[in-house]
Amino acid sequence: MERATKKNWKQIKDSLPLEMTKEGIEERNKLFKLFDVNGSGTLAINEIHTGIRHILKLDEVIDCKPAIQKAFDIIRHSRASKSKLKSSDTYIISKEFKRFLIYLRQYFEYYEMFDRLDSDSNKKIDFYEFKAALPTVEKWGLIVENPEASFAEMDRDGSGYIIFDEFCTWAIEKSLDIEDDDDFNHHEMVKLSHDEMTKLKFKDSIANN
16 A cells, blocks of 8 residues: 655645635535535445545545544444434434544544554554554654553454554544644544544443443
């Protein structure tokens, strides 16, 4: 896979209209309509994949699918109980689109981090890959003093491997920030991600009691 460069990140940033200006809102509305090819007022995951690949053309920059799915799922599952939409509804609507794009932007970054640690490209990180990549992790703002403990912290299911979901949870908790990306409001995104994940964990704890 092509590794992201500063030029790549600029392309991603310029492709995702996140600003709260009048122009930014107009761009988002326009983009939503371009993605919504059947005019339903909703976006299913397949429409989002198609739009990102053929309209934004970001599929040529980074392997998008895990990041897209993660952003899509967190929007659905963090819906308030009073919302007319349920977590089981397999689409998002226009008023959720800005938050989706914000998450998408951040999960692109987490997926690039994950890919750099996954040296054999098998979509999993083992302990030896993680340990070998500690100098890279340090560039992202974290000094790992106990690799075994940090790996166990990530490996929530005890499988001996780290999958993308587990890595995202850990990256958010540790406020990791890829060194290539110097023009994104990372701390704002981490706060949003942390707040959403807290809500999701709270919902899970209720559901399991």
